[in-house]
Amino acid sequence: xxxxxxxxxxxxxxxxxxxxxxxxxxxxxxxxxxxxxxxxxxxxxxxxxxxxxxxxxxxxxxxxxxxxxxxxxxxxxxxxxxxxxxxxxxxxxxxxxxxxxxxxxxxxxxxxxxxxxxxxxxxxxxxxxxxxxxxxxxxxxxxxxxxxxxxxxxxxxxxxxxxxxxxxxxxxxxxxxxxxxxxxxxxxxxxxxxxxxxxxxxxxxxxxxxxxxxxxxxxxxxxxxxxxxxxxxxxxxxxxxxxxxxxxxxxxxxxxxxxxxxxxxxxxxxxxxxxxxxxxxxxxxxxxxxxxxxxxxxxxxxxxxxxxxxxxxxxxxxxxxxxxxxxxxxxxxxxxxxxx
Amino acid sequence: xxxxxxxxxxxxxxxxxxxxxxxxxxxxxxxxxxxxxxxxxxxxxxxxxxxxxxxxxxxxxxxxxxxxxxxxxxxxxxxxxxxxxxxxxxxxxxxxxxxxxxxxxxxxxxxxxxxxxxxxxxxxxxxxxxxxxxxxxxxxxxxxxxxxxxxxxxxxxxxxxxxxxxxxxxxxxxxxxxxxxxxxxxxxxxxxxxxxxxxxxxxxxxxxxxxxxxxxxxxxxxxxxxxxxxxxxxxxxxxxxxxxxxxxxxxxxxxxxxxxxxxxxxxxxxxxxxxxxxxxxxxxxxxxxxxxxxxxxxxxxxxxxxxxxxxxxxxxxxxxxxxxxxxxxxxxxxxxxxxx
Numbered sequence: 016x017x018x019x020x021x022x023x024x025x026x027x028x029x030x031x032x033x034x035x036x037x038x039x040x041x042x043x044x045x046x047x048x049x050x051x052x053x054x055x056x057x058x059x060x061x062x063x064x065x066x067x068x069x070x071x072x073x074x075x076x077x078x079x080x081x082x083x084x085x086x087x088x089x090x091x092x093x094x095x096x097x098x099x100x101x102x103x104x105x106x107x108x109x110x111x112x113x114x115x116x117x118x119x120x121x122x123x124x125x126x127x128x129x130x131x132x133x134x135x136x137x138x139x140x141x142x143x144x145x146x147x148x149x150x151x152x153x154x155x156x157x158x159x160x161x162x163x164x165x166x167x168x169x170x171x172x173x174x175x176x177x178x179x180x181x182x183x184x185x186x187x188x189x190x191x192x193x194x195x196x197x198x199x200x201x202x203x204x205x206x207x208x209x210x211x212x213x214x215x216x217x218x219x220x221x222x223x224x225x226x227x228x229x230x231x232x233x234x235x236x237x238x239x240x241x242x243x244x245x246x247x248x249x250x251x252x253x254x255x256x257x258x259x260x261x262x263x264x265x266x267x268x269x270x271x272x273x274x275x276x277x278x279x280x281x282x283x284x285x286x287x288x289x290x291x292x293x294x295x296x297x298x299x300x301x302x303x304x305x306x307x308x309x310x311x312x313x314x315x316x317x318x319x320x321x322x323x324x325x326x327x328x329x330x331x332x333x334x335x336x337x338x339x340x341x342x343x344x345x346x347x348x349x350x351x352x353x354x355x
Numbered sequence: 356x357x358x359x360x361x362x363x364x365x366x367x368x369x370x371x372x373x374x375x376x377x378x379x380x381x382x383x384x385x386x387x388x389x390x391x392x393x394x395x396x397x398x399x400x401x402x403x404x405x406x407x408x409x410x411x412x413x414x415x416x417x418x419x420x421x422x423x424x425x426x427x428x429x430x431x432x433x434x435x436x437x438x439x440x441x442x443x444x445x446x447x448x449x450x451x452x453x454x455x456x457x458x459x460x461x462x463x464x465x466x467x468x469x470x471x472x473x474x475x476x477x478x479x480x481x482x483x484x485x486x487x488x489x490x491x492x493x494x495x496x497x498x499x500x501x502x503x504x505x506x507x508x509x510x511x512x513x514x515x516x517x518x519x520x521x522x523x524x525x526x527x528x529x530x531x532x533x534x535x536x537x538x539x540x541x542x543x544x545x546x547x548x549x550x551x552x553x554x555x556x557x558x559x560x561x562x563x564x565x566x567x568x569x570x571x572x573x574x575x576x577x578x579x580x581x582x583x584x585x586x587x588x589x590x591x592x593x594x595x596x597x598x599x600x601x602x603x604x605x606x607x608x609x610x611x612x613x614x615x616x617x618x619x620x621x622x623x624x625x626x627x628x629x630x631x632x633x634x635x636x637x638x639x640x641x642x643x644x645x646x647x648x649x650x651x652x653x654x655x656x657x658x659x660x661x662x663x664x665x666x667x668x669x670x671x672x673x674x675x676x677x678x679x680x681x682x683x684x685x686x687x688x689x690x691x692x693x694x695x
Contacts, residue, residue, distance in 0.1 A: 019458060153408065155406070
């Protein structure tokens with residue numbers, strides 16, 4: 016009667032654990048199934064909450080991740096979840112599990128990153144819990160945000176004709192991880208090793224110091240565009256597209272030649288003899304925003320800097336498809352639990 | 356230039372990491388330095404947030420802690436932080452780090468405990484993050500609560516003449532841990548070992564299935580008593596008393612013969628040849644409420660079932676004192692980081 020977690024996958028597991036949860040409080044609006052839960056504590060604001068856990072040896076390797084960057088990233092990946100609901104992050108609480116090898120200076124470096132991220136994104140660090148850990152460093156961050164009433168964007172609002180848009184470019188953070196792993200392997204046993212990131216600076220930065228797309232949320236607002244559904248790209252475009260489709264009860268068609276990919280990502284894929292599109296579709300950790308808008312918003316969204324229309328939603332029965340450069344249809348597959 | 360964390364202690368470390376944090380949002384009212392941060396998202400409600408992290412091998416031992424109990428406890432210790440601010444817990448988000456040895460059934464047992472606690476305390480489980488862990492089980496829970504405007508109780512409001520009150524009894528959860536550790540040692544290498552908890556049931560229950568004092572908050576409200584300061588007893592009475600005194604800028608005098616101790620706790624202390632008062636003052640994990648009320652509330656608070664007046668605040672220069680049975684003055688010492 017023992018069921019292995021891998022037989023369900025991350026999302027199957029979450030569905031199983033959270034099915035039929037009751038709603039006991041009026042202040043709870045929507046719960047599991049979005050980037051953040053939505054609550055109501057006032058007349059004109061809705062309150063958002065989201066949590067993320069980062070574990071040493073799973074999500075980061077301190078051999079090449081500076082603690083300040085790690086703190087920055089731990090905060091930013093949480094902020095990204097609030098932006099993905101069209102909200103503004105306001106407060107952050109951080110739980111830390113630390114093992115004996117860490118000194119006060121290490122933690123100050125980590126906090127310097129947390130503080131910097133909070134400053135850059137206008138968020139208050141309001142609390143936390145610090146405890147010892149028997150194994151590695153554990154960072155659990157929870158962010159509280161808000162949004163004007165009626166402006167929260169869920170995963171579930173897309174219509175079958177909506178346009179699918181994505182910000183920035185994809186696959187670079189994943190390639191940055193490959194660069195870092197390669198240099199780590201090259202440095203093994205060598206003293207005074209200097210890693211070579213020449214021509215890969217953008218990739219390494221995307222991995223070590225991701226940013227949340229506050230600017231895109233602001234640009235959408237300024238352009239008067241309210242997305243019909245939205246999610247941040249943390250597990251890879253394929254997986255996030257399927258989340259939007261499942262929640263919205265639609266299919267999707269995205270076009271390979273529309274997927275935004277940086278030049279450095281393409282060069283690195285070639286060096287590693289990797290399929291570039293696979294890396295961009297499944298790489299993860301991009302923290303870009305994936306969203307849908309009505310067809311009528313086509314002109315407005317096309318004018319936005321840093322946003323590209325990559326396809327459109329479709330009726331459910333058409334499934335989830337990537338259309339290749341020669342018009343061939345490639346079914347999308349969910350990933351998730353990339354860290355197991 | 357490396358400073359060991361132990362040289363600062365838990366609270367010194369937190370102070371150092373969180374000093375001079377800016378306040379960037381109007382919705383942030385008070386941050387670090389209480390059981391929960393306080394925010395304002397509406398006209399008549401204040402919003403509270405608190406987080407706690409539990410790590411395998413540090414906070415719990417799965418040899419004798421059933422997963423359902425662990426889930427229950429992980430939720431309840433968070434709820435306790437909200438009650439300690441005179442608030443009501445409303446929503447819970449849970450981050451889980453799980454290693455490969457866990458099956459779906461294990462996680463269902465853990466969630467059954469989380470769900471039960473949420474049901475008992477009227478809280479909605481609204482989200483989370485599930486990831487893999489290289490080492491043991493990690494549980495990071497964050498709770499959101501609320502309170503009517505103007506009713507939040509901080510650590511900092513006590514006056515030097517206020518009465519010090521505590522709910523329930525102290526030291527039992529710590530003694531429960533001793534019972535469990537003793538039976539674990541006795542079982543080493545033995546097959547089909549049946550632990551002997553006879554006469555220790557209360558202690559074991561206090562350790563494995565603590566409750567948050569929702570009932571005391573309700574009783575105080577019904578009696579029209581608004582505490583001047585409050586904290587929950589998670590690290591031991593001594594440590595929490597000092598927190599209240601430091602935040603309120605007072606001293607304190609508590610009386611040994613007023614410390615509430617259960618009969619089973621006393622018997623176990625004798626069996627282990629341990630100092631009973633030390634166990635009650637420093638044991639931790641009681642999750643009782645420690646609070647102060649004005650002298651004028653003496654009669655009202657004395658009538659409350661399950662609450663005892665154990666002493667009074669005093670001017671700062673009188674320090675933090677436990678008055679022994681023979682009138683001797685014993686200085687209180689902060690503990691904290693009991694898990695390191």
